[in-house]
Amino acid sequence: MSVSANDRAYQPQLHAQQQQQEGTINVLGPVIRTGSSEATASRKDSSPGSESGNNTIVDEGGVMNHPQSLDDNQLDELRRTLSKRSVGGDPLDLEHNFSLERYVRELLHRQDAQQIGRRAAGVCWKNVSTFGVGAGLSYQANISDPLFAPFRIKEIINSSLHPPKKTIISNFNGVVRDGEMLLVLGKPGAGCSTLLKSLAGEHNGYTGVEGDIHYHGISQKTMLGQYRGEIVYNGEVDVHFPHLNVSQTLQFAAEARLPHARVDRIPRKDYTARVRDVLATTFGLRHTYNTKVGNDYVRGVSGGERKRVSIAETLASRAQIQFWDNSTRGLDASTALEYAKALRVSTNLARSTCVVCIYQAGEQLYEVFDKVTVVYSGKQIYFGPTESAKQYFVDMGFDCPKRQTTADFLTAITDPKARFAREGFADQVPRTPEEFEERWRNSSDYQDMMREIEAYNNEFANGETEKTYRETLDAEKAKRAGKKGPYVISYPMQLRLCSKRAWQRITGDPVMIGSSTIGAIVQALIVGSVFWKFV
Numbered sequence: 308m309s310v311s312a313n314d315r316a317y318q319p320q321l322h323a324q325q326q327q328q329e330g331t332i333n334v335l336g337p338v339i340r341t342g343s344s345e346a347t348a349s350r351k352d353s354s355p356g357s358e359s360g361n362n363t364i365v366d367e368g369g370v371m372n373h374p375q376s377l378d379d380n381q382l383d384e385l386r387r388t389l390s391k392r393s394v395g396g397d398p399l400d401l402e403h404n405f406s407l408e409r410y411v412r413e414l415l416h417r418q419d420a421q422q423i424g425r426r427a428a429g430v431c432w433k434n435v436s437t438f439g440v441g442a443g444l445s446y447q448a449n450i451s452d453p454l455f456a457p458f459r460i461k462e463i464i465n466s467s468l469h470p471p472k473k474t475i476i477s478n479f480n481g482v483v484r485d486g487e488m489l490l491v492l493g494k495p496g497a498g499c500s501t502l503l504k505s506l507a508g509e510h511n512g513y514t515g516v517e518g519d520i521h522y523h524g525i526s527q528k529t530m531l532g533q534y535r536g537e538i539v540y541n542g543e544v545d546v547h548f549p550h551l552n553v554s555q556t557l558q559f560a561a562e563a564r565l566p567h568a569r570v571d572r573i574p575r576k577d578y579t580a581r582v583r584d585v586l587a588t589t590f591g592l593r594h595t596y597n598t599k600v601g602n603d604y605v606r607g608v609s610g611g612e613r614k615r616v617s618i619a620e621t622l623a624s625r626a627q628i629q630f631w632d633n634s635t636r637g638l639d640a641s642t643a644l645e646y647a648k649a650l651r652v653s654t655n656l657a658r659s660t661c662v663v664c665i666y667q668a669g670e671q672l673y674e675v676f677d678k679v680t681v682v683y684s685g686k687q688i689y690f691g692p693t694e695s696a697k698q699y700f701v702d703m704g705f706d707c708p709k710r711q712t713t714a715d716f717l718t719a720i721t722d723p724k725a726r727f728a729r730e731g732f733a734d735q736v737p738r739t740p741e742e743f744e745e746r747w748r749n750s751s752d753y754q755d756m757m758r759e760i761e762a763y764n765n766e767f768a769n770g771e772t773e774k775t776y777r778e779t780l781d782a783e784k785a786k787r788a789g790k791k792g793p794y795v796i797s798y799p800m801q802l803r804l805c806s807k808r809a810w811q812r813i814t815g816d817p818v819m820i821g822s823s824t825i826g827a828i829v830q831a832l833i834v835g836s837v838f839w840k841f842v
Contacts, residue, residue: 401584401585401588405588407585407589407649407652408652408656410585411652411653411656411657412656414570415656415657417570417571418570421570421571423568423569423570423782424775424778424779424782425657425658425779426537426627426772426775426776426779426780427485427486427523427627427657427658427659427660428485428522428523428525428537428627428628428660428772428776429482429483429484429485429487429522429523429628429660429763430482430483430506430520430521430522430628430660430662431481431482431483431519431520431521431522431760431763431764432479432480432481432482432505432506432518432519432520433480433518433519433760434478434479434480434517434518434519435476435478435479435480435502435505435506435516435517435518435519435520436474436476436477436478436479436516436517436518437474437475437476437498437501437502437504437505437513437515437516437517438472438473438474438475438513438514438515438516438517439472439473439475439501439512439513439514440470440471440472440473440514470514472514472515474685475498475501475513475685476498476501476502476505476682476685476686476687477685477686478687478744479502479518479687480687480690480756480757480760481678481680481687481690481756481760482756482759482760482763483660483662483678484660484763485523485627485658485659485660486654486655486658486659486660487654487660487661487677487678488650488651488654488660488661488662488663488675488676488677488678489661489662489663489676489677489678489679489680490663490664490665490668490673490676490678490679490680490693490714491503491662491663491664491665491679491680491682492664492665492668492679492680492681492682492714492717492718493664493681493682493683493718493721494666494718494721494722495666497682497683497684497685497721498682498684498685499632499664499682500543500632500633500664501513502664502682503540503630503631503632503662503664504540504630504632505520506520506630506662507538507539507540507628507630508527508530508531508535508538508540509540522537522538522628522772523767523772524764524767524768524769524770524771524772524773525772525773525776529773532793533777533791533792533793534776534780534793535793536564536624536625536626536793536794536795537626537627537628537776538626538627538628538630539621539624539626539628539629539630540630540632541617541618541621541629541630541631541632541634542632543632543633543634543636545613545614545616545617547600547602547613547616547617548600548808548812549599549600549601549602549604549605549607550599550605550811550812550815550816551599551600551808551811551812551815552595552596552597552598552599552600552815553587553592553595553596553597553598553600553608553612553616554583554596554597555808555811556600556616556620557582557583557586557587557592557616557619557620557623558579558580558583559804559808560619560620560621560623560624561578561579561582561583561623562575562579562796562804563624563796563801563804564623564624564625564795564796565578565579565795565796565800566625566782566783566795567782567783567784567785567786567795568782568783582623583623586619586622586623587619589619589645589649590615590618590619590642590645590646590649591615591642592612592615592616592619595608595612595616599815600613600616601613610637611637611638611639611642613637614634614635614636614637614638615638615642615646617634618634618646622649622653626659627657627658627659627660628659628660629650629659629660629661629662630661630662630663631650631661631662631663631664632664633664633665633666634646634663634665635647635665635667635668635672636666640669640672643665643668643669643672644669644671644672644675647663647672647675647676648675650663650675651675663676665714666718667714667715668712668714668715669712669714670712670713670714672714673693673712673713673714674693676693677692677693678690678691678692678693679691679692679693679696679717681696681717681718681720681721682721683720683721683740683743683744684721684740685740686740686741686743686744687744687747688720688721688740688743688744688746688747689717689747689752690752690753690756691752691755691756693713695752696713696717697713697716697717699750699752700716700717700720701729703732703736703737703746704728704729704732704735704736705720705726705727705728705729705732705736706727706728706729708727720743723738780795783795784796785797785800787799
């Protein structure tokens with residue numbers, strides 16, 4: 308196959324750009340070079356037997372593999388691949404060769420150089436149980452109840468003061484250190500969302516939450532009172548102001564958590580624009596800046612784009628402890644993987660903590676996480692490293708079908724119709740959630756988890772984390788912001804920001820403004836005509 312001169316000149320240039328990359332992992336395998344004289348001149352001395360007219364594959368150690376011919380389509384794909392792997396230039400440049408990892412790494416480097424403090428915290432929970440009102444435990448009213456109600460006053464009062472309880476999740480344990488990611492697996496209705504809400508402090512709708520929950524030694528009550536902005540919960544359903552566009556939504560989220568101490572003393576307006584652009588570039592939303600977010604009734608961005616807006620809005624909060632409830636809903640497989648990798652960058656570099664509930668996770672997405680917990684009808688039946696979860700249930704006696712992903716296998720364990728016992732283990736495997744929980748509590752993996760929890764509690768029992776939180780948060784707060792409150796901007800700044808958003812909501816729906824104005828005028832004319840004095 309003949310290769311044009313432009314192609315021969317372009318390939319060494321791409322290879323040179325690739326060699327300039329710092330700390331890049333060659334995830335795409337060996338580098339392919341054409342056999343032209345320009346491309347092979349650098350390795351003729353080490354491979355005198357090679358022919359300049361052949362195409363060869365050279366691995367990272369300089370070892371040549373079997374010759375391979377490239378057609379035009381393969382050569383175009385090669386150019387695109389190497390172009391994506393070329394990362395020269397300013398790490399903070401969003402227009403050319405943007406990489407979220409390089410951007411965050413450079414930003415944190417400048418932050419440390421300018422002595423801007425950072426903080427981190429994990430989450431630990433022990434014997435956590437959550438209770439709700441059991442609607443199925445209440446007696447249904449019939450036609451005779453109103454007649455006999457006066458004779459049942461005491462019963463009615465007692466049922467109002469002490470409504471019937473239902474245990475949603477019971478005796479959950481676990482620990483996620485800073486920089487780690489936990490995957491929560493289970494069928495819908497198993498209690499995954501309740502676990503996330505209990506750990507995040509979202510207790511509305513529950514009658515009670517029992518157990519010990521703390522974050523690097525900081526109790527949940529203290530965290531929710533003084534450091535509320537450090538914990539964020541992203542729900543499964545996307546709730547936005549539909550008449551705001553994407554740019555306005557992301558800018559509000561960034562400005563609401565605007566720190567006083569900023570890298571390079573960047574102005575407030577430039578900071579919010581920078582955060583908006585970085586998140587929009589990462590999740591492919593820059594083309595939707597002027598499009599309404601929308602909802603089920605207002606036309607706006609697509610469902611997948613709206614989910615990405617929710618993800619970007621949550622990340623703009625800069626919360627160190629993040630809880631994500633089925634955040635891949637509505638996303639395709641590649642976008643879901645990119646989302647998980649973005650969280651991985653945040654945990655690796657910024658030492659944030661992520662607890663993610665996903666109902667359908669591919670194998671590549673599953674491998675991004677450090678730990679996994681499996682929930683079965685409100686019972687915890689596993690918690691531990693992701694690489695050990697599959698073998699735990701295989702050793703228990705269950706069979707993992709070929710080509711089934713690990714996440715699907717773990718979820719299928721909680722479905723009696725989807726799990727299969729290995730030959731000879733049909734009478735030995737557990738069947739009910741209680742039996743699974745008992746087997747889990749008697750396992751060595753459970754003992755390893757409890758030892759890790761004990762070590763975590765002993766490590767952060769001195770209260771140094773809360774001191775660090777207080778110092779770094781005080782440095783981020785505006786001058787007139789409350790010292791004991793969780794807000795980083797002052798009350799006048801909050802008032803101005805919310806007033807601006809209210810005006811944007813009004814102007815974003817001109818039909819509502821017009822109809823309200825015309826309706827007010829008509830009503831004024833009608834009421835005024837009553838007092839009109841006709842001559």
